[in-house]
Amino acid sequence: MQLAFMRALWELGEAxxxxxxxxxxxxxxxxxxTTVATVLRRMEKKSWVAHRSEGRxxxxxxxxxxxxxxxxxxxxxxxALYGGNxxxxxxxxxxxxxxxxxxxxxxxxxIADKERRNx
Numbered sequence: 001m002q003l004a005f006m007r008a009l010w011e012l013g014e015a016x017x018x019x020x021x022x023x024x025x026x027x028x029x030x031x032x033x034t035t036v037a038t039v040l041r042r043m044e045k046k047s048w049v050a051h052r053s054e055g056r057x058x059x060x061x062x063x064x065x066x067x068x069x070x071x072x073x074x075x076x077x078x079x080a081l082y083g084g085n086x087x088x089x090x091x092x093x094x095x096x097x098x099x100x101x102x103x104x105x106x107x108x109x110x111i112a113d114k115e116r117r118n119x
Contacts, residue, residue: 002048004029005039006062006069009049014061016054 008023009015015023021036031039040060043049048069051058074089082088093099094107 001029001039002043003069005043006048006064006066009060009062010066014059016057016059020060 004024004027005020008020008027012019012023017033017037017040020040021031021033024031024036040049040051040058044051044060048062048064049060050063051060053059078084078086078089082092094104
């Protein structure tokens with residue numbers, strides 16, 4: 001659920017609770033206003049989001065970027081499922097039936113870029 005909240009904030013930039021509720025509903029998550037507010041407060045305690053006051057409402061924004069969250073999630077998956085073995089994770093991803101020639105070309109490009117940066 002928290003990932004859906006982060007996606008909504010990344011899409012909106014910033015939003016109050018009612019705007020978040022509406023955005024989540026467009027993505028199929030029908031939640032009460034109180035639930036939305038509670039989840040946002042919990043995410044703020046984790047330093048994933050922050051708020052500012054606008055009149056009597058809080059307006060929330062993502063503090064954690066999509067890239068940082070992605071890196072954190074991938075790190076946890078790699079550790080939990082593959083014992084920290086990045087190669088095993090990549091083998092699983094590349095071996096997927098959904099990977100096409102364009103995806104493989106992009107992976108090759110990314111590897112070449114990384115090799116250049118690492119010298």
